[in-house]
Amino acid sequence: MQPVYMDHGATTPVHPEVVKAMVETMEKSFGNPSSVHAFGREARKLLDEARASVASLMGASPEQIIFTSGGTEADNMAIFGAARGMRLKGKGNHIITSAVEHHAVLDACKALEKEGFEVTILPVDEDGQVHVEELEKALRDDTVLVTIMHANNEVGTIQPIQELARLAKARGAVFHTDAVQSFGKIPVDVNELGVDLLSASAHKIYGPKGVGCLYIAKGVKLTPLSYGGSQERRRRPGTENLPGIVGFGKAALISQAEMQAEAERLTRYRDRLIDGLMELPHVKLNGHRTNRLPQNVNLSFHFIEGESLLLMLDMKGIAASSGSACTSGSLDPSHVLLAMGLSHEIAHGSLRLTLGRGNSEEDVDYILNTIPEIVERLRALSPLYEGKEAVTSCTQRR
Amino acid sequence: MYTEKVMEHFANPRNVGEIEEASGVGEVGNASCGDIMRISIQVEDNIIKDIKFKTFGCGAAIATSSVCTELVKGKSIDEALELTNQAVADALGGLPPAKMHCSNLAAEALHEAIADYKAKQGKE
Ligand SMILES: Cc1ncc(COP(=O)(O)O)c(C=O)c1O
Ligand code: FES
Numbered sequence: 132m133q134p135v136y137m138d139h140g141a142t143t144p145v146h147p148e149v150v151k152a153m154v155e156t157m158e159k160s161f162g163n164p165s166s167v168h169a170f171g172r173e174a175r176k177l178l179d180e181a182r183a184s185v186a187s188l189m190g191a192s193p194e195q196i197i198f199t200s201g202g203t204e205a206d207n208m209a210i211f212g213a214a215r216g217m218r219l220k221g222k223g224n225h226i227i228t229s230a231v232e233h234h235a236v237l238d239a240c241k242a243l244e245k246e247g248f249e250v251t252i253l254p255v256d257e258d259g260q261v262h263v264e265e266l267e268k269a270l271r272d273d274t275v276l277v278t279i280m281h282a283n284n285e286v287g288t289i290q291p292i293q294e295l296a297r298l299a300k301a302r303g304a305v306f307h308t309d310a311v312q313s314f315g316k317i318p319v320d321v322n323e324l325g326v327d328l329l330s331a332s333a334h335k336i337y338g339p340k341g342v343g344c345l346y347i348a349k350g351v352k353l354t355p356l357s358y359g360g361s362q363e364r365r366r367r368p369g370t371e372n373l374p375g376i377v378g379f380g381k382a383a384l385i386s387q388a389e390m391q392a393e394a395e396r397l398t399r400y401r402d403r404l405i406d407g408l409m410e411l412p413h414v415k416l417n418g419h420r421t422n423r424l425p426q427n428v429n430l431s432f433h434f435i436e437g438e439s440l441l442l443m444l445d446m447k448g449i450a451a452s453s454g455s456a457c458t459s460g461s462l463d464p465s466h467v468l469l470a471m472g473l474s475h476e477i478a479h480g481s482l483r484l485t486l487g488r489g490n491s492e493e494d495v496d497y498i499l500n501t502i503p504e505i506v507e508r509l510r511a512l513s514p515l516y517e518g519k520e521a522v523t524s525c526t527q528r529r
Numbered sequence: 530m531y532t533e534k535v536m537e538h539f540a541n542p543r544n545v546g547e548i549e550e551a552s553g554v555g556e557v558g559n560a561s562c563g564d565i566m567r568i569s570i571q572v573e574d575n576i577i578k579d580i581k582f583k584t585f586g587c588g589a590a591i592a593t594s595s596v597c598t599e600l601v602k603g604k605s606i607d608e609a610l611e612l613t614n615q616a617v618a619d620a621l622g623g624l625p626p627a628k629m630h631c632s633n634l635a636a637e638a639l640h641e642a643i644a645d646y647k648a649k650q651g652k653e
Contacts, residue, residue, distance in 0.1 A: 436564060438587040442531075442539060456562040457587035460627060464563075475563045479585075512545055512591060514556065514567040514583035 134448040135494045139335075139426055139487030140284055140312065141452060145378070146337040146385055146488075153339065153378040164371055165362065174373055181380025185344055188383040189310075189329065190320035197345045197363045198376050202311040202332030204356075205345040206235040206278075208367065209328040212353025213276045213305040214243050219354065222303070223273025229253045229261045229290075230470035231283050236309055237466075240278070253279070258419040259288035259471050266295055274304045281324075282313035285454055285467040285483060286418030287427025289313070296325040305351060311335055311343070315386035316424055317394060327351045333375065337488060338382030342375035389488075397486045398425040400495045404484060405430070407499040411506060417468060417481060428484040429454075431468075431477045434516040435509040440482055443505045449498060454481040476515075531588060532622035538592035543599050546581040553649065555641025559634050564590050568598070568638040572646055575606050582638070589628040590635075596620045597635035606643055612636055 136144070156177060162170030164178045182193040199205045210226075218224050228240050230252050240250045251269045253261050261279055270277075277299035282289045296306040307328035310319050314329075315336035321329055328351065332343040347353065347366070359368030405428055408414060413433035432440065437455025444451055452458070454465030456479060464478035473481075484498070510516045531539070551569035558565050564586030571579040580602050582594040597617050601609040614632040618624045624632060 434585065436586050436590075439539070439591055442536075442588045446540060455587070457564070457590075457631075462562045462627075462630075479563060512542065512583060513585045514565055515585050517547075 134450065135497060136450045136489060137484040137486060137494070137498070138450045138452050140483060140485035142334045142340065143337045143487055144489060145334075145339060146382060148385060149338055149378045149381045152381040153374040156374045156377045160373065164373065165360070177377050178371055178373060181376045181383075184380040184383045184387075185331070186346075188315060188319070188387045189331070189346060190322050191346050194364075195321075195346055195348065197347060197366045198371060198379070199343045199345055199367055200341055200372070201334070201343040202233075202309065202330050203235040203343075204367075205330035205332070205343045206233070206307075206309055207239050208345050208353065208356050209307040209330060210236065210239040210276065210278055211243065211356060212366075213307065213328065213351070214248055215246075215354045216352045217275035217305060218248075220352075222275045223271075224248045225251070225271050225274040227251045227253060227266065227269050227274060227277045227279075227299075227304075229255060229279050231255050231259055231261075231285075231288075231467045232278070232280055233284055233309055233311070236278055236280065255288075255470050257472050258422075259283055259286045259417075259467065260419060260422070261290050261295065263291060263294045263298060266298055270299065270302045270304065272302075274299070274302060276305050276307065278307040278309070280312075281308045281310040281319065281329075282317070282424050283418070283467060284312045285465055286429045286471070287312075287423035288418045289317070289422050289424065292324045292326065296327075300325065300327070312424060315383065315390065316426060318390075321346050321348070328353075333379035333382055336382045336386050339375045339378040342372060342379045344379070393488065394425040397490075400486050400490060400492070401425055401428055403495050404428045404498065407495075408502060411503055415477060417471065417473070426486040428486070430482055431473065432480040432482065432506050432509075433477060434513045435480045435506060437479060437481055439509055440480070440505065443509065444501070447501050447505070449501065452483045452485075454483070455479045530625050531592075532624075534596075534620075534622040535589060535592040535624070538595040538621065539588045542582075542591055542595040544581050544595065544602070545583065547583060548579055548581050551642075553642040553644070553646025555638040555643070555645055557634055557637045557641055559586065559590075559630065562586075562630075564631070564634065566590065566594055566634045566638045568594070568635075568642045570639075570642045570646060572606065577601050577604055577606065577609055582635075584634075586634065587628070587631060589624055589631040592621055593617050593624075593632045593635040594638075597639055601639060606646070609639060610643060612639060 162174035314331040437453025468478040
C-alpha cells in the first residue's frame with residue numbers, strides 16, 4: 132500500500148533540491164553573514180539571494196523582507212509591532228481581526244487586550260468569508276491595525292484582501308495579512324493586494340520548518356519583539372538561520388516556476404474530490420465552492436466523528452486532518468467551523484484533505500474509492516444514524 | 530498515541546448494534562466534547578446475557594465501548610455495576626491523559642442501562 136499524504140495544509144515534504152541547497156550551505160558556507168572576511172561574504176551572498184527569491188514571489192523588493200522563525204513569529208512581529216508602534220505615536224488602541232484567523236493572530240490580539248487594546252472580531256458568512264461592509268462598520272478613528280488572513284488554513288476560503296486593505300488604509304490603520312497558506316500556491320502580490328504587512332512560512336511551500344518572513348512596506352514602523360545585533364535591519368536581531376533561509380529561497384524559486392501549472396492541476400483534483408464525495412448522502416462542503424485555495428477540500432460527514440474517521444483513513448494509508456473536538460486537544464471543535472455557523476455536531480464530522488506536489492490522479496481515485504466504505508462503517512456504529520438511510524441531505528435538515 | 534489494544538478494538542469493535550426489546554438502554558452524552566454513546570442490555574436471571582453498543586465519538590470512545598461490552602457480557606448485574614472507567618481504560622492498556630474522559634462515557638452508559646433495567650423491573 133502506497134501511503135497517500137493529503138495533509139499539505141499542516142506541512143509539506145521538503146523538496147529534494149531544497150534539501151540539497153541546505154546541506155551545501157551547512158557544509159560549505161558556514162560563515163556569519165555579518166563577518167567581513169571571505170567566509171562571511173559568501174554567507175552574505177547566499178542570504179541576499181534567498182531574500183531576493185522570496186521577495187520576487189510576492190512582488191516586493193528584497194529590503195522589505197525580514198526573515199523570521201516562521202509564520203507564527205511573523206504574525207506576532209506584525210501585530211505586536213504595529214499595534215504598540217501606533218499607540219506610541221498616539222494613534223489609538225483599537226484592533227480589528229476576523230473570527231477565522233489562525234491562533235498565531237487571534238491569540239496575539241487577545242494578548243494585546245491585556246495591554247489595554249480593544250479588539251473587534253469580525254464575523255464571517257457561512258462560507259467563511261469576511262464582508263467588506265463588516266469592516267466598514269467596525270473601523271473607528273482610533274483603529275490602528277486591521278489583520279485579516281489571505282486564505283484560511285482550514286477551509287481554504289480566500290478573503291477580499293484588496294478591498295479590505297484599501298478601506299483600512301483609507302482610515303489610517305495599518306493592514307496586515309497572514310498569507311501563510313496562500314503564498315506560493317496562488318498569486319500573492321503585495322502591491323496588488325495593497326497590504327502593509329504580510330506573513331509567509333517556508334514549510335508550507337516544500338521548504339524547511341522554522342523559517343518564515345514578514346513583508347514590511349516602506350514607511351511602516353514596527354516596535355521590535357526582541358533586541359540585539361543589527362541583523363535584519365534590527366527588526367529581527369540574532370545571527371541568521373542561513374541554511375533555513377537558503378532553503379526558503381530555493382523553495383520560493385521552485386514555487387514561482389511551478390505555481391500556475393500546479394494550481395491548475397490541484398484545482399482539478401480538488402474538484403474531483405469535492406464532486407465525488409458530495410455524492411454520498413449527508414455530506415456538507417465547508418468553505419466557498421470556488422473562491423478557495425486550489426489544494427483545499429473540507430467536508431463534514433454527518434453522524435460521524437472526525438478523529439475516528441482519521442484513524443480509519445490512517446489504517447488505509449491516507450493522512451488527513453479534522454476540525455473535530457476530539458482531535459483538538461482542547462476538546463473544542465474548530466473555531467473556524469463554529470464561526471461559519473456549523474453546529475457542534477457537524478463540525479465534529481469534518482475532514483480536511485489538502486493536496487500537494489506528490490499527489491497524483493491515482494491518489495484521488497484511491498480516496499474516492501476508500502472514503503465511502505469508511506463512512507458507511509462509522510455510520511453503522513453511530514447512534515445518530517438510525518433511520519437516516521433514507522436520503523434527506525443534512526443541509527435540508529438544518 | 531493509542532495502544533495496540535485500543536487500535537485493535539477500534540478496528541474490530543465487538544458487540545456493535547442495538548438489542549431489540551432490550552431489558553435496559555442507557556444513552557449518555559459527553560459534556561466535554563459532545564460525543565454520544567448508547568448501550569442496550571438483555572438481562573436474564575440477573576445476568577447480562579447480551580449487550581450491544583453504538584458510539585458517536587473518537588477512537589478511544591469506540592474502543593472503550595467495545596471493551597466495556599466485552600468485560601461485562603455474561604456477568605451479573607452487581608458485578609457489572611462495579612465496573613469503573615479506570616478498569617475500562619486498564620483493559621485497553623491505558624489511554625492518553627486527554628482521552629480519559631472518553632472512558633467515562635462507556636461506564637456511564639452501562640450504569641444508565643442497568644438503572645433503566647431496574648426501573649423497568651420495579652414497574653412490573
Ligand atoms: C494560516 C496560518 N498562519 C500561521 C501559521 C503558523 O506558521 P508556522 O508553523 O510557520 O509558525 C500557519 C501554520 O500552521 C497557518 O496555517
Ligand atoms: S469521545 Fe471526544 S475525545 Fe473521545
